[in-house]
Amino acid sequence: MKRTIIFTVFRIIEKLRVGEKAYLLKIQASQVKRSKPGQFVIVQRDELSERIPLSILESHEYGFSCLLKVVGRSTMELLEEGEELLYIAGPLGVPFPVGRYGRVLFYSHDWGIAPILNVARALKIEGNFLKLVHTSEELYLMDQVERVFHLWDVSSDPLPEECDLVVSAGSNHLSEKLTQLYPNKPILSMVNVHMLDAVGLCLVCRVRVDGEYRLACSEGPWFEAHKVDWRDLISRENIYKEQERQATEEYLKLLKRRELKG
Numbered sequence: 053m054k055r056t057i058i059f060t061v062f063r064i065i066e067k068l069r070v071g072e073k074a075y076l077l078k079i080q081a082s083q084v085k086r087s088k089p090g091q092f093v094i095v096q097r098d099e100l101s102e103r104i105p106l107s108i109l110e111s112h113e114y115g116f117s118c119l120l121k122v123v124g125r126s127t128m129e130l131l132e133e134g135e136e137l138l139y140i141a142g143p144l145g146v147p148f149p150v151g152r153y154g155r156v157l158f159y160s161h162d163w164g165i166a167p168i169l170n171v172a173r174a175l176k177i178e179g180n181f182l183k184l185v186h187t188s189e190e191l192y193l194m195d196q197v198e199r200v201f202h203l204w205d206v207s208s209d210p211l212p213e214e215c216d217l218v219v220s221a222g223s224n225h226l227s228e229k230l231t232q233l234y235p236n237k238p239i240l241s242m243v244n245v246h247m248l249d250a251v252g253l254c255l256v257c258r259v260r261v262d263g264e265y266r267l268a269c270s271e272g273p274w275f276e277a278h279k280v281d282w283r284d285l286i287s288r289e290n291i292y293k294e295q296e297r298q299a300t301e302e303y304l305k306l307l308k309r310r311e312l313k314g
């Protein structure tokens with residue numbers, strides 16, 4: 053019997069610079085267009101490149117958009133050479149529990165503004181009052197921030213405020229700090245972890261929640277912050293730092309060689 057194998061290639065339709073080392077990518081991937089708030093995808097540029105998780109900012113009729121923060125070789129490759137992607141898995145993860153909470157206080161750090169905007173858009177439709185506190189210097193996607201939030205502020209040292217629910221994304225340190233600022237409030241935080249296969253086999257994304265290991269790729273990425281062992285998570289944050297530094301250095305040399313040849 054004759055077999056036909058169809059390879060799908062995912063096109064990056066647009067790359068728009070939105071800040072220092074930050075880009076808005078629009079990607080054609082029909083299976084992601086029905087994603088739910090708070091979900092993410094895993095992308096891989098070619099068979100030799102690393103798989104990286106990216107939070108979905110918004111779904112569109114052709115696929116989705118996301119925020120790419122260039123932090124190392126894989127994200128740099130995506131920016132420099134990623135016109136097409138070999139592999140996209142998603143939408144992945146348990147969607148954010150959208151509902152009517154009342155006054156919701158969002159905390160974002162750096163790229164965390166992307167998943168925060170995705171969730172906030174859905175909570176606004178439910179009639180919640182939304183305030184954003186961004187805790188790093190540069191706030192990307194300002195036009196969307198102004199459209200979605202009733203109030204917003206930038207502060208690296210936030211103080212507790214009256215609210216019914218706290219939501220955070222972009223930094224494990226920030227989420228840990230929020231558990232001290234709000235000891236008696238519900239906090240839903242997106243954990244920041246490395247991911248490899250995103251199907252529950254590699255266990256790289258394990259998070260200690262309420263004394264038990266859970267997988268961020270299939271059971272997360274949102275967890276009740278008071279139950280997360282942030283110290284354990286933070287201690288594993290830099291585990292691949294040296295390999296990442298070497299890979300980035302090699303890639304920068306490669307770019308330099310290409311430039312000289314060109």
Ligand code: FES
Nearest residue numbers: 250252254255269
């Ligand atoms: S990324 Fe491998 S188990 Fe979650």
